[in-house]
Amino acid sequence: MRTLRGMTSAISVTGLVKTFGATRALDGLDLEVTTGEVHGFLGPNGSGKSTTIRVLLGLLRADTGRVRLLGGDPWADAVALHRRLAYVPGDVTLWPGITGGEAIDLLGRLQGGLDPARRIELLERFDLDPRKKARTYSKGNRQKVALVAALASDAELFVLDEPTSGLDPLMEAVFRDEVRGLRAEGRTVLLSSHILAEAEALCDRVSIIRHGRTVQSGSLAELRHLTRTSITAETARPVTGLDALPGVHDLAGGDGRVRFDVDAEALDAAVRHLSGFGIRALTSAPPTLEELFLRHYGEELAEEQLPEAVRS
Amino acid sequence: MRAPALAGTGTLVRFALRRDRVRLAVWVAVGAGLTAQQSLGSQAFYDTPEALAAYRASVGSNAATIALAGPPVGLDTVAGAVAFEISFTLVLVAALMAMSTTIRHTRADEEAGRTELVRAARVGRHAPLLAGVGLAALGCAAIAVAIGAAGVATGLPAGGSFLLGASVGTAGLVFAAVSAVAAQVSGSARAAYGIVLAVFGVAFAVRAVGDIEGDGVSWLSPIGWAQATHPYSDDRWWPLLLGLAGTGVLLAGARALLDRRDLGAGVMSPRPGAASASRLLGSPWGLAGRLHRGALLGWAGGLVALGAVYGSIAGSVQTLLGDNPAAETFLPALSTAGLVDAYLGVTLGMVVLTTGAYAVSAALRARTEESAGRAEPVLATATSRPAWLGSHAAVALLGSTAVLVAAGTVMGLSAAAATGDPALTGRVLAATLAHLPDVWVFAAVATVLVGVLPRAASATAWGWVAYVVVVTLFAESLDWPSWVDDLSPLAWTPAGPGEPWAAGPSIVLAAVALGLLATGLAGFRRRDLATG
Incomplete structure (x- = not known):
């Protein structure tokens, strides 16, 4: 399947709707993942990330909408497609009486075989004891079992649902390193997360969803256009007139120090204005995904919560 | 203080x-x-x-x-x-x-x-x-x-x-x-x-x-x-x-x-398990075999012991009940010659019911796996829906067959030894084999429920088992209408060794089991995975 840019698409979802009884879990969701990219799938808890992934895996059936995965229909061609992908669930449950090593082999063989050398290497990197029964594993260790089974496979597409929940920072670093390795090999990764630093560190492009709908999608650079930069400056003379500039927000300061957020398109004008007062020090912080998130959801949340606050 | x-x-x-x-x-x-x-x-x-x-x-x-x-x-x-x-x-x-x-x-x-x-x-x-x-x-x-x-x-x-x-x-x-x-x-x-x-x-x-x-x-x-x-x-x-x-x-x-011990630890330290899976653990069938192994052995042991005990009591049945009129309410249609046969027919019914309960619990294991979230990682691999549910249904069918045959064989041997009548071994075994379609229906009912009504499967299946138990124990003595009886597979099969085997009911029951299994597998292929 070809997109306009001539790149093949690993996942293509348009207008996906999935309801559970009266609950509308997915409400016209769109998702486009290009082959070979690491795509961040971001959204708050309960926004529909795991439901989308289950539809992509053919575990749930879409009500309406068009869903293509590796060129096939994830519901009808599930078995054939699953040979080409590896999955790490968000909440890994294993069989209590089966050891971690056995579970890795089982899942690997069911998927179509795993590389024994990679298996050994990954067990070492993730510092996992494969001889323990799953009932004695912590959440993090169960997560590692699923990660090792997935990463030791020869899949084209990796579907990872919040794969680092429960991992300590050291293991998170190992995980990031492995994902970069996958990208270097040209494999495609769909990485769902609500940890934004993870997406920032790993993803080529991200899609942000909320209430079962895609609210934004694009490269990090593209999304940054939509966000504000934080500026802190010390000037020789007190700054005046900044608040009159369009695109400047949350202005604070005094005593030759000023702090404000500015929209991307107003950045140039704001810095020019500042230089008129003799800049002594200037720090500018690029917007983080946290801010992007907060702006997207924070404002809407504030609007939604207002009537309730009034009522109570 | x-x-x-x-x-x-x-x-x-x-x-x-x-x-x-x-x-x-x-x-x-x-x-x-x-x-x-x-x-x-x-x-x-x-x-x-x-x-x-x-x-x-x-x-x-x-x-x-x-x-x-x-x-x-x-x-x-x-x-x-x-x-x-x-x-x-x-x-x-x-x-x-x-x-x-x-x-x-x-x-x-x-x-x-x-x-x-x-x-x-x-x-x-x-x-x-x-x-x-x-x-x-x-x-x-x-x-x-x-x-x-x-x-x-x-x-x-x-x-x-x-x-x-x-x-x-x-x-x-x-x-x-x-x-x-x-x-x-x-x-x-x-x-x-x-x-x-x-x-x-x-x-x-x-x-x-x-x-x-x-x-x-x-x-x-x-x-x-x-x-x-x-x-x-x-x-x-x-x-x-x-x-x-x-x-x-x-x-x-x-x-x-x-x-003398730390919190969380035992006095006995746990043995480390296998670092890698055996050759067997590489297919849904191997996984099902591994998951069901312990329960199957436990049920088999219990049912073989039950068969041995029931068989051994056959010898004292004649003396025990021979001149007791009250026994007629428990063992219907007594004749002096058919006394042991009637006793064995009723107790074999208990063995069949218990084996049926095993078949239901084994088939419902699929639902336990699903709701615990353990079906999801397996079904995200190249394992098809029918293979996954079929692996649990297969264990329920084959396991209950093996358990029933083993229990019936031991019951026959034990009855033959207790009564001194060697022909009983074969006759009890034949009566046991006639009951095989009954336990297949148990496995099939649980499987179709898992496939079609996942969230109600366990309650409905066990409710039906309880119903069959009540019908088997009381329907005849309480004179209930015949349709009440018809919902129990045991009512269709002759309660041998006293009653002659007929092919008709066995074929119908086996066909019903097959139809229910096919419906269950088809239903599971069409529905959403229901976790939790």
């Missing part, structure tokens, strides 16, 4: 009672119900001195019955016969209640990490253990009183009834203490249950051998202590002291072990 190691015990007991009030009430009700049912049944059955004498003559010389029930004492009164027949079952109920209660609140909580949370508060080192044992002791006391009350309410002598209750309660207490030790020794609740059940098995075997030989070996078994009180005949209270002393010693041991 109370001992700091016990701080918080009272609060924990109250909290445990809050968590377990329904469970304990059910256990106590089961104990009282079994007692009342046995009491009423025996009083109706042995209503004449002649009937009682025939019973005494038959039971007093039957090693199998003594091995199963206990020492044949006090059989000159109906009350004594009640105690003989029900005391072991009641001890089993009390022991299971004590075991599950104790381990649930000690090792299982510790394994789940809840004890860590509790112990971090102002709670002493010994408090969780004492609270668990204390709750079990409350349960034992309640079951003792309930058994006594059930005996009195159904017209048995008060002294003997409460002694029977106290004997059962004390035996439960001993197994609460055994569980307390097991919970220290093992690092997992599952293994602790295994230890207690093994101890119970040894106690049962020691007692069985001792009671058959009559050589006093039974005094080495806590079950023997409970039965040494001889309720309704000698009414001895002093053997209860043995149980109390044993409880004390075991609890002191548990306490000593608790002081």
